[in-house]
Amino acid sequence: MTSPAKSTWAGVLRTPVGAGAAGLLAAVLLLAVLAPLLWSDQASAVDTGRILEGPSGEHWMGTDGLGRDIFFRVLVATGLSVGLALLATAVGVGAGLLLGTAPMLLGRRAGRLVTAVVNIAVAFPGLLLALFFAVVFGVGATGAVLAIGFALAPAFARLAQTLVAKVAGLDYVAAARIAGLGRLRLLVRHVLPNIAEPLVVNATIAAGAALLTFSGLSFLGLGVQAPLYDWGRLLGDGLSSLYVHPAAALAPGTAVVVAGLAFNLFGEAIAKGIGMRTTPVLLRPRVRSAPAARPAVTGEQEPVLAVDDLRVAFPGSTPVRGVSFALRRGEAVGIVGESGSGKTLTALALAQLIEEPGEVSADRLDFLGRPLLDLPARERRHLLGTSFAMVFQDPMTSFNPTQRIGRQLAEVSEQHDGLTRGQALDRAVDRLQAVRVPAAARRAKQFPHEFSGGMRQRAMIGMGMMGAPALIVADEPTTALDVTVQRQVLRLLDSVRTADDVALLLISHDITVVRQFCERVLVMYAGRIVEDLPAADLPARARHPYTRALLAAVPDMSTDRERPLAVIPGRPVDPADVPRGCAFAARCPLADEQCTSADPPLVPDEDGRRVACWHADAVTGLPLVAEEVRVGE
Amino acid sequence: MSELTFEGVSVRFGGRRHGLTAVDGVDLTVPGGSVVGLVGESGSGKSTLARAAVGLAPLHAGRILLDGEPVRRGRRSRPALQMVFQDPYSSLDPRMTIGDSIAEATPRRGPARRAEVTRLLDLVGLGADRARAYPGQLSGGQCQRVALARALAGDPRVLIADEITSALDVSIQGAVLNLVREVQRELRLSLLFISHDLAVVRYVSDFIAVMYLGRIVEYGPAEAVLTDPSHPYTRELLAAVSEPVSTGEADPALRAVADVEPADPHAPPPGCRFHPRCPVGPAVLDGRDLCRESEPVPQGHRHLAACHFAAGR
Amino acid sequence: MTTLLTGVRPPRGFTGNAWTRFAARRLARLLISVWVLVTAAFLMIHLIPGDPVRVALGPTASPELVEARRAALGLDQPLWLQYVHYLGGLFSGDTGTSVGTGLPVSEVIADRLPATLELAGYAFLIAVVVSVPVGVGMAVLTRRGRRRKTELAFTSTSVVLGAVPEFLLAVGLVYVFGVQLGWVPVAGRSGLGSYVLPVLALAVGPAAVLARLLRVETLSVLEADYIRTARAKRLPDRIVYFRHALPNALTATITVGGLLLSAMVAGTVLVENVFAWPGLGTTIVESIIAKDYPLVQGIVLVYGTAVLLVNLAVDVALALLDPRSTIKES
């Protein structure tokens, strides 16, 4: 098994940009070492007969004011330019690391002082700091190295501080502290290795910046002094004769740009390599119109929502594979299932919120008797905007942090009911009152961060009630909340439901919550509904092995304390790799050949309960808790 | 078997003016070889209490005793208290093999160390060949097993488990709970088990302590607390897990109380801290102004409850 | 689904007038920073190894002359007294006398400052006006892996442009537009044409960096939960982008925009020297080389104050755009 670090670096080198940047950087470094050894003599050979000549076969870039060959001078200058820049970077990184790790090593009080100093210094741009230090250390190469080094230090210290603080707060550092490791060993063993990657990236980019700043200082006459020369000095010398002899300025200028880019690109390439590993891009699917829907069924028991064979597909996987159900007015139905079973995608597909590259199809997707997939965009927008409410899992991130709550509610009515701003705000306050937000008029003027989690979730429900919703889809609405607050929110949803006869689809991973709240429960596994039964039938009359396993694996207030909890062996199915036959077969104690060869259909019984299992009737006889407890996962 | 005792423990964060007392004068005992379950809502101070016990949070007042002796902490002393954390992924160093992580926590040196790592991995139901895996290659449940093995590596006498299953998927929670219980019984550890889920706490604990806004409001044998809850807050927690959700109370006063926002720990209410939310407190019943004025202390015949009007008193 | 209860704790203790507290704290920080700046400028001269007067006058100056100059500058007094005098002088507007010209430092600065301010101001304006629409537009166009070629072209162009330092760009511009094409003057500050190249040289890099950043920020904002909420409200795209996405993308950009503006203030030093622009940048380099320390000190103060004011502006803008920042600020 390879360490995570090695694979990152190898991965960076395999990308074209990474490999190119690495090659360029290697060439620059090689030149910096070799050029002064090989061509110093050619570069300093004075030829007074050929002053300020243009490019020729003999002198590719022409000659300078003393007749010296500019091409060789630029090559040789690589050594000093890159060397001094690296030296300055080393000074800066060293000083920065010392300052940055000080808060962790020195303890709280001394650390705070260091942090404060760094915070003030970091506000000043590097070049200004470098100028300041150049005055202090004097004009010349040494002065410039120190000046640029110290100028880099604050930014690096800030970075190191942030990274150290982040890692130091993680649990594994806490665990190592409990195990008795000292501060220095903590830093060396657990913290530094875990921040090394970003530090290296930034040191590389800083080296590029140091190179540029150094050329800048030399160009101004504050860096390397004659008779030594680096690119900056060559550039400064060349600039005066730009009209006569542009190559003298352009050649060192190009060298600076190329070398600076080499450092920069390499740093960016590593950063990207690391970033790709740590932050996977979350793909959300896209809506696409589906095969022609059947005409709406009319009748007295017309459902609010009727779904038949709903599928959500992404390139390479189909996480929702044929979901069918209907919701009546005022009905509360729950969807339960493990993470990854497709609950949220189902909800988003119902709400027409799946985005590219996802694709939604269904034999039927009727909302209030109208086929959503075939409605003209404008009509669909109005219908969903006024009658379909969504409540999302995380109340902290689901409101726009830069807008007042009242505004965010009001814009719904402005948009769909044509209310004026003032009218819409009044309605927002009224709705906030309806969801029992105390002092609604005042709270409407507040920003989301001034609300507690439970209040925010109420406001979110209030937002759904700006129109006249016929359906509320709530995706894990209480998962982020405390039990008592959770109950407040559920109670609120329930009172909304009974007061206005609103249908409610509650999605949760917690079968206990769903049981307490809903009349009917849909159990999802690997993108399909595997069981559909009245909540009152749980746990005794559950017929699907997965449903029964879920019930037995989670303790409730009546679980037998003397026996081990049942365990569902194996792992949930990966939507990109759904097995043939019943998706649950690998984890099912009843699986046989029939199960692994054909997927059981979801068949209704005479009471309208549905189950998708070949051996559903054998299951009810089994005890809820399996005797045999398996430890593995 | 060792007994862990908190005596008047307080933990404060922040300065004098904007500070917050996350744990306020807590007395709690984890009797030797038994499991004490600690429940309470987020921000009530459960984790802080646990972190104070292992030295990750500074004590503002009070003492923490292990078998009557103050818990020693230092480079050389063997850590007799160990802790398992909530987030399986952040509790293991991603750059260390899990074998190294466990080895670091054992006091043994040399070849005995490797044998110990093998034994511990085996104990938590992972193969010894997993020692060279990195945490990124394990599932959440497996990481939690490794974290448990690392905690056990220090030969602790007391184990603290802080929400160890709440970040896991439902189908894996059960396996981890079984393992913790098994290990606790086998090694006769004292265990402080923290969770916000009363059903989980009920399943593992011998004693239950209920925490509200930095204070223990009820403590007693699990059976007694669950069948005969004395504190209104405990009763509310119990109702939340066992009763179906109903549209709410008819009585407007009760309904108002049920919808009150959780209190701000920076400014806890005076008197009984639960009084603004209490369904049998001054906001609902007349003649209970006492609750607003004086803070109840834990007392009771069968078990302790910090309420002036505790049921059955 | 996993639950990490600890991660989602409502912010507590939000009481009183956040704005007043924000203003008070921010003002205190500004004052402390100014004090640090002034002290650093004062100490700058004393940190120079050896005797600054001797350094300035050169090794051939007679000891009497050095002593006399020392006394004139007050350098023979104890350090704390010099500090007090220096602070007192600053309060009464006396920033010392330039050694080179014999003019009061404040007069020299007043003479040169406007040219520099104009340069930085125009450059920043152009950088913002160009980068905001380009960055947001590119984000919308290249969302979710669409138009990969456009994205690649944009990213590589902006990386290269952002990495070329302003003074090299300046040299290149001089060569192309001055030497080769001869369209615009390449030195001095005379007429509108003379502004074109210096302003361009300063603006291009920051514009490229800002545009790239804004694209990334916009992309990440478009994936945020509250954008999903806005779509669930079935708001038109126009409102989703301008009311819900843009302000949030800007908050992150403004922070970097402030850093770029500060860097632009510093960049003027180099660009002015390429174009012989009669601003503070040419003056400070001349005076560093001529060891005219009082003038250097004065100009350092001006640059430093400019940077602090930029930071102040950034924080105020952030507070206006993102109400949370008035609380975070501490």
Ligand SMILES: Nc1ncnc2c1ncn2[C@@H]1O[C@H](COP(=O)(O)OP(=O)(O)OP(=O)(O)O)[C@@H](O)[C@H]1O
């Ligand atoms: N390092 C800290 N600095 C400041 N405040 C803190 C710190 N750690 C915790 N707190 C605060 O202390 C209070 C108690 O927190 P704690 O984490 O102990 O709660 P908890 O009951 O464990 O909650 P949860 O169920 O979310 O884990 C909270 O208000 C929290 O914000």
Ligand code: SF4
């Ligand atoms: S069909 Fe077979 S494998 Fe699938 S759940 Fe039923 S018994 Fe198990």
Ligand code: SF4
């Ligand atoms: S003391 Fe009063 S307010 Fe507090 S819990 Fe008891 S009855 Fe309720």
Ligand SMILES: [Mg+2]
């Ligand atoms: Mg906690």
